[in-house]
Amino acid sequence: MSAGGPGGEAASVETANQVDAKGIGIGLVGIYIAAIAADADIPYLIFLAGIGAVFATKMGADAVRRVCSYGIGTGVPSIGMLALGMGLISAMFGLAFGAMIGVSYVGPIVGLVLAIAIGFVVGTLANKIIKLNIPVMERCLMEIAGAGVLVLTGLSVMIAGSMDFVVISEKVITTGYIAPVFILGALGILHPFNASLGPDETQDRTMVHALSCGAIAMMIGGVCSIAVIDPVAGIISTVIGLAIWYVTFMGFVKLVKRDAGAGWVGTGLLPPGAM
Amino acid sequence: MSDITIVGMLMDNLPSIIGIIIGGICIAVGVHFVPVGGAPAAMAQATGIGTGTVQLAAGSGLTGLLAAGYMYMTLSAAGTPGITEIVLICATGAVGAMIMITVTMLVGNWVYIYGVGVPPASAKRDYDPITGDPQAPYVAPGTVGQGIPTVCFVSGAIGGLLGGLGGSLIYCMLMWVNGDPAISSIFAIGVFLVNAVLPSYNIQGTIEGFHDPKFKRLPKAILACFIASLLCGIIAVTIPSVAMLTGGS
Numbered sequence: 083m084s085a086g087g088p089g090g091e092a093a094s095v096e097t098a099n100q101v102d103a104k105g106i107g108i109g110l111v112g113i114y115i116a117a118i119a120a121d122a123d124i125p126y127l128i129f130l131a132g133i134g135a136v137f138a139t140k141m142g143a144d145a146v147r148r149v150c151s152y153g154i155g156t157g158v159p160s161i162g163m164l165a166l167g168m169g170l171i172s173a174m175f176g177l178a179f180g181a182m183i184g185v186s187y188v189g190p191i192v193g194l195v196l197a198i199a200i201g202f203v204v205g206t207l208a209n210k211i212i213k214l215n216i217p218v219m220e221r222c223l224m225e226i227a228g229a230g231v232l233v234l235t236g237l238s239v240m241i242a243g244s245m246d247f248v249v250i251s252e253k254v255i256t257t258g259y260i261a262p263v264f265i266l267g268a269l270g271i272l273h274p275f276n277a278s279l280g281p282d283e284t285q286d287r288t289m290v291h292a293l294s295c296g297a298i299a300m301m302i303g304g305v306c307s308i309a310v311i312d313p314v315a316g317i318i319s320t321v322i323g324l325a326i327w328y329v330t331f332m333g334f335v336k337l338v339k340r341d342a343g344a345g346w347v348g349t350g351l352l353p354p355g356a357m
Numbered sequence: 358m359s360d361i362t363i364v365g366m367l368m369d370n371l372p373s374i375i376g377i378i379i380g381g382i383c384i385a386v387g388v389h390f391v392p393v394g395g396a397p398a399a400m401a402q403a404t405g406i407g408t409g410t411v412q413l414a415a416g417s418g419l420t421g422l423l424a425a426g427y428m429y430m431t432l433s434a435a436g437t438p439g440i441t442e443i444v445l446i447c448a449t450g451a452v453g454a455m456i457m458i459t460v461t462m463l464v465g466n467w468v469y470i471y472g473v474g475v476p477p478a479s480a481k482r483d484y485d486p487i488t489g490d491p492q493a494p495y496v497a498p499g500t501v502g503q504g505i506p507t508v509c510f511v512s513g514a515i516g517g518l519l520g521g522l523g524g525s526l527i528y529c530m531l532m533w534v535n536g537d538p539a540i541s542s543i544f545a546i547g548v549f550l551v552n553a554v555l556p557s558y559n560i561q562g563t564i565e566g567f568h569d570p571k572f573k574r575l576p577k578a579i580l581a582c583f584i585a586s587l588l589c590g591i592i593a594v595t596i597p598s599v600a601m602l603t604g605g606s
Contacts, residue, residue, distance in 0.1 A: 156411070156554070157396070157562060160410065163550045166550070167547045167548070171548065171592055174596060175596055178595075179595075182597060196592070203585070208558050211580055211581045212578065212581055251540060264546075
């Protein structure tokens with residue numbers, strides 16, 4: 083429920099392309115380095131998959147921010163859930179596809195491509211059939227679904243310490259750790275804009291909030307991986323997650339203080355049909 | 358491992374894809390029945406349950422999934438479930454989701470009536486279509502109704518039924534394909550969420566039930582969810598189980 087009603091394109095300092103490039107780039111690189119290192123019996127680098135997931139969270143949160151500033155009418159959480167719904171299907175297919183053809187390393191990329199395709203279809207359905215008529219809908223849903231895949235794959239790789247579908251299935255899905263991964267990943271994507279929305283919303287504040295939410299997911303993922311793989315690697319991930327959370331959360335508090343002194347901004351009246 | 362091909366799996370699992378599509382459409386229709394009030398209802402300024410569609414759909418769907426999963430486990434002890442068992446499993450899931458949504462509406466109504474102090478009334482109709490009670494005198498000025506009147510309650514129960522039915526049907530279909538409860542349930546949740554969010558855009562976040570004028574938008578959501586479920590179904594049935602990948606252990 084966007085308090086400002088149907089708004090327009092959100093003002094951005096960092097452009098969408100920059101955020102996407104960082105999200106996809108750091109996300110994939112982190113996941114791959116972590117998985118390759120873990121396969122080479124160096125599990126201590128798996129925290130990199132978590133860092134990839136943190137940046138993917140930021141990419142998802144930025145897309146949520148841009149699409150939801152048009153006022154989608156259903157509340158911001160719905161789009162985060164949609165992201166992880168599409169992301170989950172694509173991520174699992176990608177990893178399973180990798181296992182089917184016997185090359186597990188193609189998993190995240192197949193998942194990402196598939197998620198972008200599903201995001202495009204769902205965005206087109208929302209715009210053309212349901213007639214939401216939000217110009218950035220297709221692009222944002224592609225980004226959100228892609229972020230969902232990277233977050234899920236990143237955290238799953240971090241917990242399981244492998245990119246193999248069989249190992250992830252055994253260590254993340256069957257153990258039930260997929261549930262915290264799913265909901266924390268969704269929270270990282272949907273919560274920052276949901277908490278910061280309003281006429282005085284600023285991109286840097288929302289983004290730093292997204293990083294801190296992603297760091298919480300990384301921290302919990304680290305705790306889960308203590309029980310599943312090498313305890314030392316799990317503790318490294320947890321501590322790094324905690325450090326990222328502390329730094330970003332302090333940054334968030336600083337930006338909140340900065341924005342709180344800006345005076346009031348008029349919201350306008352609720353649009354007809356908002357009630 | 359090499360004999361698992363995507364085309365082969367698609368052909369073998371055509372009934373499962375159809376089942377997933379039917380399940381997705383059931384969820385889409387179910388979302389339109391649930392009285393979702395959103396933030397205005399949370400402040401007792403609109404009729405319905407005071408939260409978003411997705412939270413309600415996910416809540417009832419997951420409860421239904423739990424019920425269906427338990428029933429599946431019990432029934433599959435005798436062998437792979439056939440059509441009769443699947444009907445029973447879907448009925449269990451539907452009842453589980455109905456229990457969740459009706460309890461939410463009942464307790465929500467207690468809060469509205471005894472806590473906030475408002476009479477449940479709908480502003481969309483002058484008379485309740487089920488009980489015939491006049492609504493207009495009880496709608497507080499400046500609001501569009503409050504609480505969950507009888508017609509919304511009945512509509513919500515139907516919505517829970519359809520949501521639970523759809524969720525359990527998708528779960529059963531996936532169990533047919535890969536036989537792994539963990540993968541099937543997490544995948545059913547993914548398909549469920551996609552099919553719950555698209556209709557919620559169709560109703561723009563709030564609806565009172567089948568008596569609401571927005572209910573007439575239903576065909577658009579059915580079409581959108583048909584396409585989305587088809588896509589999800591095709592992807593879902595190509596995911597093999599771990600047992601198939603490791604050579605059937």
